[in-house]
Amino acid sequence: MSKLANIKLKVCGLRDNITEVAALKPDFMGFICYDKSPRYIGKDFSNNLKNEAFKIGVFVNQPIDEVLDLAKKHRFDMVQLHGNENVDYCVELKAYDLKIIKVFAGNKLPAQHEIDAFLPFVDYFLFDTKLETYGGTGMTFDWNNLKTLTIKKPIFLSGGLSLENIASIEELNRLEIFAIDVNSKFEISPGRKDIEKLKSLKKMMTHEI
Template sequence: MKLKICGMKYPDNILEIGALLPDYMGFIFYEKSARYFDGEIPELIKTIKKVGVFVDETVENIISKINHYDLQAVQLHGKESVAFCQELKDKIGNRIEIIKVFSVEAIFDFEVLLPFEKVCDYFLFDTKGKLPGGNGVTFDWKILENYKSEKPFFLSGGIGIEEIPAIKNLNLPIYAIDVNSKFETVPGLKNKSLLRKFQKTLKPEILNLKQEYNEL
């Protein structure tokens, strides 16, 4: 189970959190977000994949951000269609991962995922709220018992340390856990000690590797 830390904003904090060696770090290119990123990303260790988060952006602007920031993945958090995802995939090829987000509430029709399976690498399930992400609350994960696809997915939405036992009890193809607001001091500024504790609880088997890196 991989870890994605999203909503990074401040260069010094990006380097500080990068020392924890998350699998993914997310940068939000949506101007209405409090975590909107418009700076420069400091150099990170190559194992960390940089994810650009977009909301109903044009293919051209997404590709521009991919090239400028050397992104390894894009996260589509709006109402992007299957045709849009296909067009993007055709232009960026298999070198860039495409993560399509679906906002979940009490009722969700998983049939809507089927047309996206061939044009996305992963799905991401987040809590449906007033904002396209960053609402800081979880949804009822029992609804995921109706998930029939073999496509691995990211689980997001208000996840903190207290949610780990429930996550470990989910018998589902969870590829990665996506965390954000539960580990912030202010929007975009992450608390390293809390994230380290989260890692230790979620993935204790990788702590030795991270400790060795941090001691270099």
């Protein structure tokens, strides 16, 4: 069986055509709560979605009180920490019984001891590329590097995933990938997703071609 058939789908950076994306039934939907991102959801965002996807709020080095307030206000199922948040930050946030995705961004791998330090306090890891701006860089992550690490939490794989390169995930035999995270390569403009591309991706992942 193809590896893609067992991997879940997260569509991130949603803002302008959320309902259309929700109709495709991704497993996770990501909403960027960082006001310097071109995909920032804005202050008037309202989570009225009734679908079964997990809703994820994406934050970057924001005060814990702000993360908690927005997670409650928007009824997020989990939070994604996409900045330089340290272990102590995660410890404090985890005390509120939130599910946490901790992001490691950049093709320079974290050391094994860095990964291990976060293990008791996060639920997932996400690996992405890194630029001066946060979220949806479109640059391809060097996924093969991850095979040198022992990662005892489910992995979200991100970083320039596109219809053209997503099949290369099949080659990562030693890496157990829980979900893929797509963003900038599947949109018409920042925050507006390309529905036809997402439909093609769903077909690839479910072998409905």
